[in-house]
Amino acid sequence: MATICADFTLTLRIVDQSRPSGISVTFFAENTALLPCVRSSGDVISLHNITIALHHGESFFIYDKKFSSFALFEGKASTECRPYQHSVKYKYLASKHDNEILTQMRMWLVSHPLGHKDIELQLMSIKSDSAFDLVCKVLHVHEASNGVWILYVWDGTDTPVTEFQMMLDTESVTSPPLHLEEAPLPREVLFTLPCVGSVLRVFTNRFFKEILHFQKGIYWARFCNITCKQEFGMWKGIMLPVCRVRLLSNEDDSVVERLKMFDSRIATKVHRRPMASLPNVSDITDVMEHKRTGYITLMESLTHKEVIHKFKTLVRVVAAYPCQDNDLSLLVAGCHGMRLTLEDPTARIHAYIHKDDGANFFGGSVTVEAITRKMNKLLGITEPEVDEQASASKRNPPWIWCCIKSYYLDENDIWGSRRYRIFDTVIRD
Structure with a gap:
């Protein structure tokens, strides 16, 4: 009997002075602990012995678990040149020029900040029928009876208020639902949700590997190319087919920014x-x-x-x-x-x-x-x-x-x- 071993994969978009538009690199590993865990967008990664491939006329990199290696450094200007994570199987070995290259990359990032902020929204500024990025905390994941996955996400802000149709005879008989799910959340789940700030329900018809992480614990994540619409006066998030999800650490700049905003919000009763x-x-x-x-x-x-x-x-x-x-x-x-x-x-x-x-x-x-x-x-x-x-x-x-x-x-x-x-x-x- 043949045994099939499925690798975990991760794709990062990386840039440097020679390619500001960026290029993708795909990592393969036996378990998620061996994959790079980027703390914040703008951090610097050093890659050794990677393969260049071509697909539909576009170049991309492949990180081979058998012989490639990597190291992750903070992107902020610092005298610290030690990586906060490096590959394990083939340990990253720094060259004599790495410190100089790292300093150059950090200086370049100061004058060329990453451009994701222009499409990155918070729940308080989400829009209908337009694609954007959303950085939020995934509090709970649920699979509905029809196979649709529902992700409960939060960032400490409130979704915008919605307008309602004028009261018609039929509306006076049938009140709008209290929730978008088939049934209300169990009390044990309800007790885990924050009491301040909106919890947006995000729906998707497809399973993706990050759901396994969300089921095991609470993570911050970036949803790229997500959209929203209103149903019964409630906001509903929808993952488009092109949507990508990236797990974030608590040290990511976007996460830190949201946590600071929420702490400031709950500091006063008003x-x-x-x-x-x-x-x-x-x-x-x-x-x-x-x-x-x-x-x-x-x-x-x-x-x-x-x-x-x-x-x-x-x-x-x-x-x-x-x-x-x-x-x-x-x-x-x-x-x-x-x-x-x-x-x-x-x-x-x-x-x-x-x-x-x-x-x-x-x-x-x-x-x-x-x-x-x-x-x-x-x-x-x-x-x-x-x-x-x-x-x-x-x-x-x-x-x-x-x-x-x-x-x-x-x-x-x-x-x-x-x-x-x-x-x-x-x-x-």
Whole structure:
């Protein structure tokens, strides 16, 4: 019986003074520990005994595990000329000219910085239907029942707010989903996600070797040529066929930059709020005696250690059910309540206004017309008489303060039957 040994591979794009456009080099090794692990874009690699090949008219290098060797150095100007990683099987042996060449390369990089920054975005600036690079932390990987892989990625910033279609009859009956996955994440996974900053779901139809790393631990990575689109008012990342993934170390400049930004963000209470809500929040709602209560995100509530708790949060109302005139008349009469779909950059939940809370929530309004006007404010529907030039197809809900308490319906399944209820929140006139 023949035994087939599959090598691990890694492809790097390298540049120097003679070839600023770069050339690819492919490495082969028995395991990933023997492959180069570049700490930061712009670091310097020295290669010995590599093979030059030609494919479709383009030259590239091949690193042969049998006789090639490499060494990796920091790209920043430094007196340190020792490599932070080198090949093991055939140990890298420095020549007498290596220090001089390394210094020249570092000086050249100062005046010729790498050009990836112009297409490198953060989650707070992602765009629809355009290709870009994304540097982020891969928190979790899941294979859906249809064979699609979902990667949960984060960089400490918030995805941009989205606009919604104007409320139609069909939309008032069917609220938008709370997540893009087939089913909500298990609680043990939910508890591993950050409570500040958006977690983007990235979908791909193909398996790639880096998924094996992501399944074993949390890694920072660069996704090259990724795109995004909006579904149900939520951002969805999509890996294009030409997308490439490169693992990054915590010392990579892009990673360090993002970690510093996040540390600065969570250092103050105000900056923990949704980025799109700053500097001002609308005064549509009044949270009464809870104005000095601390703010938490929806993800902090979803991962709260106790199933029953109260909190104040900053959200947008993306949908309401029911919201047609005949239903609102029953709401005025105290016959039934209402379900609102709330979102912030971290999560989306359903929260209920119980029928005995309706009068208080709507500030004592007793007519369908008055309640409709206040609901339009919450949903971001522009009044025609206020702005006749407003778009008739889009709405942009404002950020509002809201007090919420959780409860459960089934003592035998307190977490599975948990619900949310709005209280001590009033819509202003």
